[in-house]
Amino acid sequence: MKKMKAAYKRSAHRKNKQITKSPPDHYTAMAQVHKIDNVFDDMDNLWAEIAQRHQTQQQTRFLKTQLKPNERVLDAACGTGRHTIALYKEGFNVVGLDISHKLLKIAKSQGALLLVRGDLRALPFKSEIFSAIxxxxxxxxxxxxxxxxxxxxxxxxxxxxxxxxxxxxxxNRERLVYKYAGKQASARLFEYPSFQLEQVRAVSDNGEWLCDHWAITEYSGKKRVFSHKAHLYTFKELEEMLSKAEFVVDSVYGDYEKQPFKQDSKRLIVVSIAK
Structure with a gap:
């Protein structure tokens, strides 16, 4: 059994070498200049507990309807590897990529084998190497x-x-803008196995940013505070971004059950095809 595991790890390492390469010089320079303030890296194991609460099984069922068996898949910004591991168990040849060394370490400890550390703006892969991302x-x-x-x-x-x-x-930007923009920030308390998280959420007045402030109290007594924000996009904005990069939109969903996208949908899921 030990020999089989060792052989599989060597095989995984060879697969990584076959698809990765150092990005061109201008990409390397860009990656060095633009540093990401990675709140998820700072949270390390705490983020792993939060991620486990997410709808991994439901999301994986949805992903299986969009992917073909045995194709090479990149899980971009894979974090703790929830989907990387789940898709691997379903038979997909999936590579997980994230900029956070700590989150990749967690992903590896949970069973992910094909992992690469890299920047989304300077992917360390050969051109046209994946059939799905x-x-x-x-x-x-x-x-x-x-x-x-x-x-x-x-x-x-x-x-x-x-x-x-x-x-x-x-x-879905439209739903969040309706719920939060121009209103007092909303506070919620979440319980996790080793800590409590108080989340204060708001949307910027122009509707372009989702802003979260997290106050975490570990049951050991230690307290931590994190803040982060993410751009919010409309479907039209995403469609324009994809078109600029030579994608054409194939389908749009409002949730993981493949319901049509509407203004009040919880999600905005866009599936596009590379031209």
Whole structure:
């Protein structure tokens, strides 16, 4: 059994070497200049507990309807590897990518084998190497500007094969703007196995940013405070970004049950095809 595990790890390492490469010099320079203030990295194991509460099984069932068996999939901004691991168990050849060394370490400890540390704006992969790329559960929009988000979409297209699918799953801006914009910030308390989290959520007056402030009290008595924000996009804005990168929208959903997207849908899930 030990020999079989060792052989599999060597195989996984070879697969990583086959698809990765150092990005071009201008991408390398860009990655060095633009540092991401990664709140999720600072939260490390706490974020792992939060992530486990998310709808991983439901999301995986949905992803299986969008992916083809045995195709090479990139899980962009994979975090603790929830979807990377779930899709691997379903037989997909999936690679997890994240900028956070700590979150990738957690993903590895939970069973993910094909993991790469990298920047969405400078993906360390050969061109046209993946047949599908997924960005699930609000992993998109945390870069410093919309121009930076657009760069990540261009990079997604570069490493995706012609005819490949890009699945982008984000908050529905219209629903959140209606719920929060111009109103007093909303506070909620969440209980996790080792801590409590008080979340204060607001949307900027122009509706472009979702802002979260988290006050965490661990049951050991330790307290931590984190703040982060993410860009909010309308479907039209995402469609324009995708079009600039030579994608064409194939389908749009409002949840993981494949319901049609509407103004009050919880999710905005856009599936596009690389031209």
């Amino acid at each position: 997924i960005s699930v559960d609000n992993s998109f929009g945390y870069l410093a500007s919309k121009d930076e988000d657009q760069k990540s979409v261009f990079e997604t297209r570069r490493v995706l094969q012609k005819g490949g699918r890009f699945l982008l799953d984000v908050f």
